[in-house]
Amino acid sequence: MNLTAENIVLVAKQHQIEELKRLASTAHFVEVICNLIHSLQAERGASSLYLASSGIRCKEIRQNIIKESRLLETRLRVLFTVQVDQATYANAKTLSFMAWVLLGLDDLGTLRQEVENFNLSATESITAYSRLIAGLISLIIDVADTAIDPRISKQLVALFNFVQGKELAGQERALGAYAFGSGVIDANHQQRILHLIDIQERHFEVFCEFTDKIFVAKWRELQLSPSCSKIKQLRRVVCQTKSKQLLDSNQSERWFESCSTRLTDMWVLQCALIQHINDYTSRLINEAELDLHDAKGLVRHIRDNPPPRADLCDRFFNPNIPLEQALEFMPPASIDSTQCKSIIDMLQLQSKKLADMETELSIVRKALAERKTIERAKGLLMARLNLSEEVAYKKLRSAAMEQNRRLADVAETILTLVNIE
Numbered sequence: 477m478n479l480t481a482e483n484i485v486l487v488a489k490q491h492q493i494e495e496l497k498r499l500a501s502t503a504h505f506v507e508v509i510c511n512l513i514h515s516l517q518a519e520r521g522a523s524s525l526y527l528a529s530s531g532i533r534c535k536e537i538r539q540n541i542i543k544e545s546r547l548l549e550t551r552l553r554v555l556f557t558v559q560v561d562q563a564t565y566a567n568a569k570t571l572s573f574m575a576w577v578l579l580g581l582d583d584l585g586t587l588r589q590e591v592e593n594f595n596l597s598a599t600e601s602i603t604a605y606s607r608l609i610a611g612l613i614s615l616i617i618d619v620a621d622t623a624i625d626p627r628i629s630k631q632l633v634a635l636f637n638f639v640q641g642k643e644l645a646g647q648e649r650a651l652g653a654y655a656f657g658s659g660v661i662d663a664n665h666q667q668r669i670l671h672l673i674d675i676q677e678r679h680f681e682v683f684c685e686f687t688d689k690i691f692v693a694k695w696r697e698l699q700l701s702p703s704c705s706k707i708k709q710l711r712r713v714v715c716q717t718k719s720k721q722l723l724d725s726n727q728s729e730r731w732f733e734s735c736s737t738r739l740t741d742m743w744v745l746q747c748a749l750i751q752h753i754n755d756y757t758s759r760l761i762n763e764a765e766l767d768l769h770d771a772k773g774l775v776r777h778i779r780d781n782p783p784p785r786a787d788l789c790d791r792f793f794n795p796n797i798p799l800e801q802a803l804e805f806m807p808p809a810s811i812d813s814t815q816c817k818s819i820i821d822m823l824q825l826q827s828k829k830l831a832d833m834e835t836e837l838s839i840v841r842k843a844l845a846e847r848k849t850i851e852r853a854k855g856l857l858m859a860r861l862n863l864s865e866e867v868a869y870k871k872l873r874s875a876a877m878e879q880n881r882r883l884a885d886v887a888e889t890i891l892t893l894v895n896i897e
Contacts, residue, residue, distance in 0.1 A: 493764045499628060500757040502619055505555050506632070507750050510639060512548040513612050514743055517646035518736075519545050520605035523591045524650040525732055527598040528657030533728070542588060549581055573615045580608035598654040602647065609643055617844060625760060631753045633843060634687035638749065641679035642742045648672040649735035652714055656728035661717050670715060671866030682843070687749065694745050703737035710734065846884035853887035 522538040556574055587604050590596045596604070616636045651669055655661040684692045698704070710731050717723060850872065857868040872890075876883045 489764065489767060493761060496625065496757065496761045496764055499625065500754070500761065501558075503628075503750070503753050503757055505559065506616055506619055506635070507754070508548065508552050508555055509612050509615055510635075510746060510750060512545065512552055513609055513639060513643065514739075514746075515541060515545040515548050516605055516609055516612075517643065517649075517739065520602060520609075521646060521650045521653060521732065521736070523601050523605070524598045525653040525657050525728065527591060527594065527596070527601055528654045528728070531594070533657065545584075549584070553578075553581070570615065570618050573611065573618055577608070577611040577615065580611055584608065598650075598658075602650045602654070605650075606643075606647055609646075613640055613643060617847070628753060628757060628760070630686050631688075631749070631756065634683050634685075634691070635746070635749055635753065637679045637683040637686070638742075638746055641676040641683065642739065642746065644672045644676035644679065645735070645739060645742065648676070649732065649739065652710070652735065653728060653732050655714055656710075656723055656725060656731050659723050659725040661714055661721070661723055666715055666717075667866060668864075669711070671869065673711065675869065686843070688752070691745065691749055691752075694748070698738075698741050698745065701738070701741060703734045703741070706730065706734040707738060846887075849884055849891065850887045853890045856890065 519538065519541045522534040522541055525534045526538050556578065559574065560571065587596075587601070591601050613636070616632070616639060619632060648669055651665055651672070655665055655669075680695065684695060710727065713723070713727070854865065854868045854872060857863055857871060858865060861868070863871070872883060872886055875881075876886045879886065
């Protein structure tokens with residue numbers, strides 16, 4: 477290839493197409509992760525009810541779910557291999573998350589056997605499954621953080637928050653199933669359920685902030701479903717019953733079915749969101765390929781009809797243009813591809829597109845960074861003060877309310893003070 481500005485512009489556009497195709501592959505990777513999360517959530521809920529009822533309930537259902545989970549696990553392991561083969565320095569963090577998830581998947585058979593033999597309590601089983609699911613969700617947020625297109629990145633942020641909210645709803649189902657199945661509730665379980673209700677709603681709020689209006693409307697419609705109304709009624713029973721007071725164990729099936737219906741409805745919405753991401757990525761690839769085709773034609777036209785060199789010099793070395801603007805090839809706001817008459821026009825147009833994308837990406841990445849900061853501060857409080865997750869989160873939220881500050885700002889202050897120490 478001849479080293480010319482025109483050829484470099486074309487290579488840049490080809491590189492953009494390759495990045496979008498990698499993003500499409502990544503979207504498929506996320507889809508399989510989400511499928512496995514959904515199956516493991518169902519497996520966790522069935523295992524909880526199985527343990528709470530001493531094996532009377534959900535035995536066959538649990539075995540069927542395990543078969544589905546194993547199939548999805550096999551698919552994910554194949555994609556892990558692909559990710560490792562295509563690894564670069566840039567996705568070293570993703571590989572680290574994958575390693576943790578792989579450890580959990582390798583130990584999943586032992587966990588299932590422990591549940592089968594009643595060697596674990598329902599709480600221990602829920603915690604074990606939740607830890608593995610948390611690792612899988614971490615992969616999704618890492619992918620969202622590295623997406624190169626702001627429109628896809630926004631949808632991945634929405635997806636992450638929706639999956640996280642759904643996961644918390646799944647934990648609520650498992651804890652409630654245990655409470656109703658065993659016929660008793662204690663204060664710790666009540667506090668945990670209240671915490672799960674609170675924080676899942678916060679994730680759904682962020683989901684609505686980043687997703688398209690059509691999905692916001694679908695989510696609000698889902699909130700009005702009969703299953704959600706039943707869950708609200710049963711939540712009141714669980715959360716208002718005094719500690720150690722007996723619950724009606726016959727309500728366990730009603731709770732589990734209502735929560736499962738809600739999770740299934742959420743799963744349908746989640747699948748639609750993933751399909752939207754896949755369709756959008758395909759459309760971006762098609763647009764980029766068309767843009768490359770047009771650019772090749774434009775380059776040929778410029779080569780066949782070169783503008784006067786003096787005109788190029790005047791435009792490139794114009795002393796009236798600020799240096800930083802000249803170096804960035806800042807174009808007029810109204811420029812489009814049909815107005816390109818020289819390579820400088822092409823560079824200006826491409827620079828504007830990249831600048832716009834970078835601005836949008838910075839907004840999305842700020843939201844992701846704030847989420848990570850809150851999680852780190854919460855983890856720090858848990859470790860330093862020996863607190864549970866819900867108590868640590870409540871302390872962060874209370875401090876934010878008392879100081880009239882954003883939760884992320886309070887979390888950042890806590891991490892800064894620790895670093896000073």
